[in-house]
Amino acid sequence: MSSLLQTIEVNKQFGGLSAVTALNMDVQPGEIVGLIGPNGAGKTTSFNLITGVYKPTSGKVMFDGKDITGMKPHAITHLGVARTFQNIRLFKEMSVLENVLVAQHMRMGTNLLEATLRLPSYMKKERHVHERARALLDEVGLSAHEGNKATSLPYGKQRRLEIARALATEPKLLFLDEPAAGMNPQESVELMDFILKIRDQFKLTIVLIEHHMQVVMGVCKRMYVLDYGVTIAHGTPEEIQKNPKVIEAYLGVE
Amino acid sequence: MLSIKNLSVHYGGIHALRGISLDVPAGKIVTLVGANGAGKSTTLNSIMGLVKAGGGSVCWNGEEILGSPTKAIVESGIVLVPEGRRIFPNLTVDENLSLGAYARTNKDEVEADRERVFGLFPRLKERHKQKAGTFSGGEQQMLAVGRALMSKPKVLMMDEPSLGLAPLFVGMIFDIIRQINAAGVTVLLVEQNAKAALEVADTGYVMETGTIIFSGNGKDLLVDDRVRKAYLGEA
Amino acid sequence: SKPATDSDVIKIGVFEPLTGANGAGGADEYDGIKLANKLFPEILGKKVQLVAVDNKSDKVEAANAATVLAQKEKVNAVIGSWGSSLSMSGGPIFAEAKIPAVAVSATNPAVTKGNEYYFRVCFLDPFQGVVGATYAFNTLKAKKVAIIREVSNDYSVGLAKFFADEFVKLTGDQGAIVATSDYNTGDQDFSAQLTNIKKFEPDAIFAPGNYTESALIIKQARALGINAQFIGGDTWDMAAFLEVGGPAVEGAVFSTFFANDVPINKTSESFLKSFRDEYKKEPSAVSALGYDAYLVILDAIKRANSAEPQKIRDALTQTKDFEGSAGAITINAERNADKAAVFKTVKDGKFAFLTTVKPQ
Amino acid sequence: MDLQTFLQQFVNALSLGSLYALIAIGYTMVYGILRLINFAHGDVFMIGGYLAFYGVSTFLMPWWLAVCLAIVVTTVFGVGLERVAYRPLRDSPRISIMISAIGASFLIENLAIVLFDARPKAFPVSNLFAGNHVIGGVHIAAVSLIIPVVTAVLLAVLLWIVHRTKTGMAMRAVSTDIDAARLMAIDVNRIVSITFAIGSALAAIGGILWALKYPRLEPLMGIMPGLKCFIAAVVGGIGSIAGAVLGGLLLGLIELMTIAVLPELTGYKDAFAFVLLIMVLLVKPTGLLGKNQGEKV
């Protein structure tokens, strides 16, 4: 099977700092892949490089057979890549429902005229995206909050809203940056089930950054370990847990 | 001793602290562990007066300090090493350290303390004229700790000092915490790295979504099943 | 409220910029109007009340202010405004309300053109430009003139054009205007323009524009070693021109409406005396004109024997040889005053009368 | 253009540019610390000029006393302005603070119109500054010699304060991270007040020098110089003192030398500053000496 995502020797430097060095990731359709490593290892930066937020200093990013290196984030999203953010980035002044609706704007394919004149063609699409948005909110258990301001939600629910919003862009590939952060152990377990469920339901491929080992080990078939921007290991959870380099750099000696 | 009662903080709609209470006895190391967003940083920031508390009290040696300006709190001997280091990147190491001693007037004592910090972190001495922004993460963390020590703290509060540090440095930071504490400074430590933190701590508090869910002796907590499962990533 | 004509007071609107960029000019005109009102507070047995609105040197405000006078205050006549463009902003509003307006010092031809209700007691820019050029050519014997104009000021641009056309005609030399430089209202540094002009070694420099900018221009020109004769227009006739310019403006000549050192008639004498008593300062030309505008309206009311706006307007068109403080006023068919221009110079830090030039 | 004309134009430009530079420094200091476009800076500048004027002409003080008093009173005024109009908004959205600055600017201008009268006043220039020198056919006004000297001296003093004193260190700390500065027991309000004091004193000096060079005062005289000097500060890289000086000089040069070379563009002079600004920003969005502060995602 051909890879859905491939990064080829991707590098990123900030001034003198090498945040990511020679990243070679390969993700097959339907997989759930983990990305772990100490703070500042370059995990979030890797996400940013793939989703177009940063431009790689060198290297190539291939998605679904296309070279997407240096494309604008919205164009990459258009191709079917979605993400959540480590430091939550919701649309603060907008309602929970609107947050999800925005994410569908791109897929609506309306023009300004039909949207402001509310032509029947637009109203049909509008009804459709509302239905979908509500379904997604239902999925993440936020239906009751749809009219509230996004920032009024508690932390854990904000995270779920971020996921719902990302799903609304109809991605093939989903990047989750520390989705379990701020969730208690019980919620984390539920999150594992949720991730597996959406993968099947939406036919997703998922790449996951997570410090919560229980979650990562539980859902990922394969994982990459970064340290100082360098990929120090990759393999199955079992292999990773035993890898001495990983234990030294990240997991710590038990 | 520093004693916090029923402290509560809101950020707009978010109830970040829901009335937490904890004690930091003089001369001890107390640690606060918990997941991302549990409210650990908020606790420290509201003690320092950087975040406005919605209610509760913070007593320091019997005096209420909640609501005092940050300047007064620092001068009374409580010092914070903030999350993410927050060193001044455009200033040199020397200037950063001098800022730590900003409120102090006795030049000789300040110079003596500067030497002490340099003794602790020889790396800083080597590069004392360098701009702090060009430092690696570990070096920046040393500077942040050194800068805090320059203000001659009675209570040193540290917010995730091991953040972004190589394991080697992490070990070193915890050694330094022990050293500082041994010199008579009370330490309130916030850590993601719960294991290391609980190992050095006399007392540990575990936080979850704005409340303290349990507390106890550091070593006891280390072997506590709930802690092992939730925070140490051990099944 | 009841129409003013039925009541005991006659309202005269004062439509002036009391604040903003033209505030100084507006205030000077207002001084003259207030003085006239104090000396001649009644006509036809009715009290004359001044209603001042500030048009803030701003066109939108001017339109509003004019509407206040015309519609809310229902004034019988209007005096003002300093600044032709502000007058033009109010013009259509007065015309629609059929209320006569008398401009004091608005010299732009367009103010009264096509507006049956707008009059003025001063001469026009084309006239002023022509007499300026004539003076430069005949009296100053200038052959080469440079012009520096305030490009964002319609008055200045217009005057420069009328001057240039006439001067070229007089000399018969297409290149008689050796340089034309521009600056903007409020500019304070003219050194670059002046240095450029200096190269052409003109005999005279025509610099129509606001008095403060003009004074600074002359000052900077002298500092750059330019010794050419400066010629200007009526806007220089302000005490502040002397104060800002200091010794540098010594010898500058300009055309204006009125000379306070040489009273031309009885009205001038009494105006000068009362003005000095009232304000303890020398009147500027526009104060005299403001005074005259008020008197011209009163005269029209008297002749019409009515304070009805339409009747005042009709009487105004008949104004003939009215002795104003700044000379005789005859309103012509274009509702403009045929008036002589006065040339003044600066001598020993004061304005000094040079000559009078009558319209052909 | 012959050499003499060129030199004359160049001297003109330097003289104007160093005056711009002087005012731009005050702008950049305030902006660097608070990220506030202090639209009222030009009005503080105007107040400085008027105070010196009243000192000399109404209270008949010797000019040096009038100048010193004007600087002191303007400084107090600037500090007061910060207290009343900006401090209550320190943690508010940027647009609120900027509106407050615009409001303050309107208020000062309108108050000045009521108090000082809209009519321009002639600034009494002491004979000390009224002279004129001719060097090699190039005419230089005495003020034009003084201004660059004052600018250079003030630049040196400021660089010393900012880089060599404890207060300066605190200023730099506040400008990078207010909360971290608080943690150092720095009294942020005091530092901000000091910054405003310096900024206002510079504005007063600028206003007085301006009035010496262009001896005319009017309530709205600060608007255009204020805007242009802000542009100079942005062009140089906002927050950078050396950048402000560079920007000011550059602006003076561009404004006057463009006219010198292309006299037919004189009418467009007011647009040069903006064209320069936009070109610089498009090439280097943080100004010539500005530092890039990207957002970390």
Next chain:
Amino acid sequence: MNTLQKKPMSRDAMLTLGAAVIGLVLLFVFDSTFDRFTMQIFKLCAINIILALSLNLINGFTGLFSLGHAGFMAVGAYTCALLAMTPDQKATNFVLQPIAPWLLDLHLPFLPALLVSGLIAGFIGWFLGVVALRLRDDYLAIATLGFSEIIRVVLTNTQSITNGSLGLKGIPRYTTMWWAWGSAVVITLFLVLLIKSSYGRAFKSIRDNEIAAESMGVDVFGMKVLSFTISSFLAGIAGGLLAHYLTTIDPKQFIFLKTFDILLIVVLGGVGSITGSIVAAIVVTISMEALRFLDGPLNLGFMVTNGVPGLRMVFFSALLMVVVIFRQQGLMGTSEFSWDSLSRIGLLPKRGPKSGKGGE
């Protein structure tokens, strides 16, 4: 409107329709009973509403700090005036330098002229947007302010097209009550629908978090340019209406301070609230007139002061500061008028239609 009515009538739609009808009747009543002054102010309210709304679209809803509005207004005002004036009217204006021949005979009825002025302003907005929208925050603010000043300077200097500083006068007074309020209502409706549409959500998402918006598939740059273009288009329309309201325009009145005036309205009303902008535009426009008494002599009961010109502006700016400091979110914050909010406070049956225009 049509599409709204096609849907089955909800309570809100009926209320809205009712309010619209009452509004229409009131407008008619006002038009035939109000005096000219009141109408003049009333019309200005409508123009200010359009200006405030268009600036709010870019500053409030899209979160871009733009200070270039005066320039786009100027473009609209000049375009509309030059197109709607007859060749004769134009020729009389261009006294100094003849009008460019191609422009002389270009003549359109008011509506097409107004639309073209919007389109040209929009086009310029689009072009400048593509250039400037790479900048952010203060840098964008100062660059857009710069563009607006450049436009003004160009208008001052292109004499054969704009008549330079002389400006244009005698512009037909086409802006009747119906045109002013008609445009205001149509534009309000357009903006309400736009903001409620998917595009409106995209704009707001950029304001709230640009990086997230980009990552959610919103073409941030394209959307910014779109919002900027629409805003310029509307400013151009407002400029056109203003030209035919004032009947005279010149470049000076479009100085950048004009943008600040509009910005103040937006901020007073609440950045990001359509209702707020409308209410504030009306309140500010009316109170500027209502406070005019401050400039005249004041009777304080115990004493009568002399007129202090400028006091009104002092009072107004002080008021503004108080609002900004003590109620930072403005009158409305980001909330909008809705029928529900009325019924919640039990006011619904008694509500007048004027505020009903707010945000149906």
